[in-house]
Amino acid sequence: MSETKRILLIDDDTDFRASVRALLEREGYQVLEEPAGDSGLLTARAARPHLILLDIMMRERTEGFFVLQEIRRTPGLADVPVIVSSSLYSEHPFFRVREDAGWMPADLFLPKPLRPQQLLEEVARLLARAPQETAP
């Protein structure tokens, strides 16, 4: 029997978390939520999610980038797939560094607003290739 996949949402937007949670739970995923980077890291270390959906602009404009670096240097989390989802580019149009230029150590960048079907497809794709054992 396959283990229910745990997905951690780190995003300061309550409505966004609620809608994504509903979407993912309908697909049978277990969803954990955190509204900030530091609490998100604590939960990630304790719960060892199978995938993390991470916002960038939270209390600080680049908070998610620092969270992402911490995830990548944390044993047990370093290989967990991370989808970064942000409106950074639309809110700061002068920032034109391509998200696929190799500087963002995420598995995928999805601009907000998210398209539900695309999110579900990418989550399934990344979970299929993720390490299977992430129990805390």
Place this chain on the structure above:
Amino acid sequence: MKMRKVRKDALDLFVAVLPRFGEVLAPVRRGAGWAFAPPRRWSEVDLAYPRTLLPPKKILLPPHERMLRFRKGEGYEDLLAEAGKPVVLFGVHPYDILGISILDRVFGSGRFPDPYYAARRRNTTVVGVDFTPDALHFCPSMNADWVESGFDLFLSDIGDHYLVMVGTSRGDDIVELSGCLLEDITAADVAEYKHRSAQRRASYATEVEIGDLPGILEMEYGSKVWEELGDRCLSCGACTAVCPTCYCFDVYDEDDLAAPTGTRGRTWDSCLFASHARVAGGENFRARRSARVKFRFYHKQRGFVAEYGRPSCVGCGRCSAVCPAGIDIVQVIRAIRDEDGHARAGS
């Protein structure tokens, strides 16, 4: 040298792209001081810091380092891969960049370059930043208040922007990646840079003359200053630990008692430790504290000048800041020059 500028309020986005070149370590508050460490958020980065407790050498020459693993009958395998992790040192002051350049000369040149240091240095990106000196900085006296090499990028405060000097092709790669955040500089920016540079030079409160110091040290080998310092020094080695250019290390083997294997490592040593000059048979060439204190000064201000053409001191003030006995290198130099009088050395 290519130059651009970046808005201060866009520096967080500029730093966000740096992980492309390695793990970012920046000056952040740690207790009562500052340390180069991975920031947890941008607001933790404090570019107005006076000095970090430990210099960047802690990255290039770690306090403890495993070098090789050996197995009886099979030889050894080096652990160079452990030194291969890319790092971006963000916000390094000019004197610390010069400190790195001095370590580069010691470990990276000559007939036997150190492969472990070389691997770390090769994987280290240096982004410098200028700073406002405090009473302990005496960098101009050591010709260390400005650097023209040793960095990939260097940021100079010009008001709403930082002027960005590109020092290497890797620095140019960063500029290429983050180009949208950078702007061309103007004549007004150059004027502002020159104005602030002059202001900074004039703001150093501490200076000491070292032009003829090697010769004076030659004459003062028997000075009572060294005995007085020996009476005060605790031989704790704090000054050597925090010095950006002190590089003594001790090599040790750790044997696995359950198997014919082990590892060889090295750890920071200090010429102020009683064991530093002790050799087989129990002889100790510098058994007295005064001899060890004198050795440190002579090595940095005389021997290194003869070998490399400059002192191995960059005027950062760290040794004076941490010495529990209150020994101040500037006062020691003044005392040996008879500018303050021997009795006041380090008081």
